[in-house]
Structure formats: structure tokens, C-alpha cells
Amino acid sequence: MSQISIVYFSQFKGATEKLAEAIQRGASQVPGTRAALIKVEEVSKNWAELNDSDAIIFGSPTYMGSVAAGFKAFVEDLAGEIWLERRWLNKIASGFTVSAGRSGDKMNTLQQMVVFAAQMGMIWVPMRITGGHYSTQGSENDLNRLAGYLGVMAxxxxxxxxxxxxxxxxxxxxxLHGNHIANVTRQYKEGRKQLPAEYDAFLGEVDGEGKKPLGLKDLMK
Ligand SMILES: Cc1cc2nc3c(=O)[nH]c(=O)nc-3n(C[C@H](O)[C@H](O)[C@H](O)COP(=O)(O)O)c2cc1C
Structure with a gap:
């Protein structure tokens, strides 16, 4: 089984949650995929699930042109053991965001997520399809109507x-994006079994069976 975790924050209207559920539905259509929703508020109970995931998908609304503070707090919890010991190296990553404005500066939110993924050594999967609503022939009913490429823009x-x-x-x-990530994850996971890297044995191993990973402060004592 490929394991996919969708970690998200949604506070104002529940819009990000709707997208998270859609990503889960799309991912679950791919055979051999288990996709779990994890609210950032519940991450403390789900470290084992996250560390065991083959792919982690980030979801945050765009607040003040940025990831929401609640989502950023989750990312900062990664700054110790998980980041330093490369626990999430080579996991698949992707992301989604929503704002009230057509732009709403949400490009910045996705770019921040790409940087978070890069800091963790993860492999970012962009959108599969081209943008919609590019011309008079298009409409707001088009898939990817806001024509994002880094991740889902809603x-x-x-x-x-x-x-x-x-x-x-x-x-x-x-x-569709959830489905795409699940396909890529499955292919990647199978390929990795055939062609393991020397360091693969180490990846995903976490001490303490799901306890909160050590933060930077703990590590620097
Ligand atoms: C504190 C706050 C800041 C926001 N900042 C932006 C913004 O910069 N651009 C924008 O278009 N919408 C902004 N919005 C609107 C939200 O992005 C939008 O309502 C989104 O759907 C909320 O997602 P949620 O219901 O999952 O929290 C903001 C909303 C809040 C509560």
C-alpha cells in the first residue's frame, strides 16, 4: 500500500477542508492507496502516520498573502529532528490553497510550501493538467480555472x-490532483523497491513510535 497523508489547516469557512476531502477522494481511487486526512491540530496524535507516509500533501488557506499561522506552526515543529535527521527525505510532497480573491496572493502560499518541502528534502509534484479558462471558449467551470501549476489553487x-x-x-x-499524486507515489514507491538507494534503509525510521519529534531547542541542549 502507498500511504498518503493530507495535512491541512482550515479555520474561517472550512473551504480548505473541502479541498482536502476532494484530494483524499481522488487519491483513494488509485489501487493500493490509503489516503488519510490530518488536521494540523491533530498532528500531535499522528506523527507515526506522517513519518510512515510515502507522500505528504500540504493544505492551507491563504491568509494575508501567506500560509495561515496555524499551518506555519506545524511546519516549525518539523525544524528539529525531522528536518535535521532528514526523516522525510525523498517523500513525495505537494500542496493546495484557497483564497477569496482570484489571485489573493495565493501563489506565495504555494511557493512557501515548495520551500518547506525543499527544506525537508521532499520531492514536489506539480499539477498534471494545463490551466483552464484561458480564452472566450473557456469558463469558470473549467478544471484548473485559475491556471495554477505549482499546486491546486482554489x-x-x-x-x-x-x-x-x-x-x-x-x-x-x-x-484530479489527489489522483495524480497517488499515481506518482505508487510508481515512485515501486521503483524505489526495485532500485533502493544505499540510504533508503534509514528513511522513515523514527524513534519513540509516534511521539512528538524533538524540536531544535531539545536537540541543541
Ligand atoms: C485572517 C484572514 C486573512 C485572509 N487573507 C486573505 C488574502 O490575503 N487573500 C485572499 O484572497 N483571501 C484572504 N482571506 C480569505 C480566505 O483565504 C478564504 O476565505 C478561504 O476560503 C478561507 O479558507 P478556510 O475556510 O479553509 O479557512 C483571508 C481570510 C482570513 C480569515
């Missing part, structure tokens, strides 16, 4: 509930 009207916003096109875009 938009949710600020006065609508999560049942309506983000719209179906964004939800389906997220499903």
Missing part, C-alpha cells in the same frame, strides 16, 4: 458556505 467567495465555495470546478481539480 477560490471561495467569502459570503458563501463550504457547500458552495469553492465551486465544483475547483473541487474536481483537487480530486
Amino acid at each position: 477560490q471561495a467567495n467569502i459570503d458563501q458556505p463550504p457547500e458552495l465555495a469553492p465551486p465544483t470546478s475547483d473541487i474536481e481539480t483537487a480530486e
Whole structure:
């Protein structure tokens, strides 16, 4: 089985959560895939699950042109043992975000996630499809209507509930991306079995069976 964790923060309207669920649905369609949703607030109970994952997908709304503070707090918890000892090296990574504005500066959110993944030595998977709504022939119903490439970019009207916003096109875009990541993860995992690197035996090993990883302060004592 490939194990995929979708780690997300969603606070204002639950829009990011809708996307997380769509990514999970898309990923679960790929045979041999187990996709789990993990809210950042519940990460403390799920370190073992995360450390065992073949892929970790980051989800955060765009708040003030950036990842939300709640999501950043999760990333900062990685700065000790997991980062320093390269625990997540070569795991697959990707991300998704939503904002109220069509732009809303959410490119910055995805770029931040790419940098977080790079700091962990993870392998970032971008979108599979080209952008939609490029011309008069297109519409807001197009998949990838906001034409993002780094990861899923969605938009949710600020006065609508999560049942309506983000719209179906964004939800389906997220499903497709989840499916794509699961396919890439499966191929990568199988390939890695055939062609293991010398250091693979070390990867994913974490002491203490899921306890909170040591932070920088603990390591620097
Ligand atoms: C504190 C805060 C800051 C926000 N900043 C932005 C922003 O910079 N750009 C934007 O387009 N929308 C912004 N929004 C709107 C949210 O991105 C949007 O409502 C999103 O769907 C919320 O996702 P959530 O329901 O998962 O929290 C902001 C909302 C909040 C609460």
C-alpha cells in the first residue's frame, strides 16, 4: 500500500477542508492507496502516520498573502529532528490553497510550501493538467480555472458556505490532483523497491513510535 497523508489547516469557512476531502477522494481511487486526512491540530496524535507516509500533501488557506499561522506552526515543529535527521527525505510532497480573491496572493502560499518541502528534502509534484479558462471558449467551470501549476489553487467567495465555495470546478481539480499524486507515489514507491538507494534503509525510521519529534531547542541542549 502507498500511504498518503493530507495535512491541512482550515479555520474561517472550512473551504480548505473541502479541498482536502476532494484530494483524499481522488487519491483513494488509485489501487493500493490509503489516503488519510490530518488536521494540523491533530498532528500531535499522528506523527507515526506522517513519518510512515510515502507522500505528504500540504493544505492551507491563504491568509494575508501567506500560509495561515496555524499551518506555519506545524511546519516549525518539523525544524528539529525531522528536518535535521532528514526523516522525510525523498517523500513525495505537494500542496493546495484557497483564497477569496482570484489571485489573493495565493501563489506565495504555494511557493512557501515548495520551500518547506525543499527544506525537508521532499520531492514536489506539480499539477498534471494545463490551466483552464484561458480564452472566450473557456469558463469558470473549467478544471484548473485559475491556471495554477505549482499546486491546486482554489477560490471561495467569502459570503458563501463550504457547500458552495469553492465551486465544483475547483473541487474536481483537487480530486484530479489527489489522483495524480497517488499515481506518482505508487510508481515512485515501486521503483524505489526495485532500485533502493544505499540510504533508503534509514528513511522513515523514527524513534519513540509516534511521539512528538524533538524540536531544535531539545536537540541543541
Ligand atoms: C485572517 C484572514 C486573512 C485572509 N487573507 C486573505 C488574502 O490575503 N487573500 C485572499 O484572497 N483571501 C484572504 N482571506 C480569505 C480566505 O483565504 C478564504 O476565505 C478561504 O476560503 C478561507 O479558507 P478556510 O475556510 O479553509 O479557512 C483571508 C481570510 C482570513 C480569515
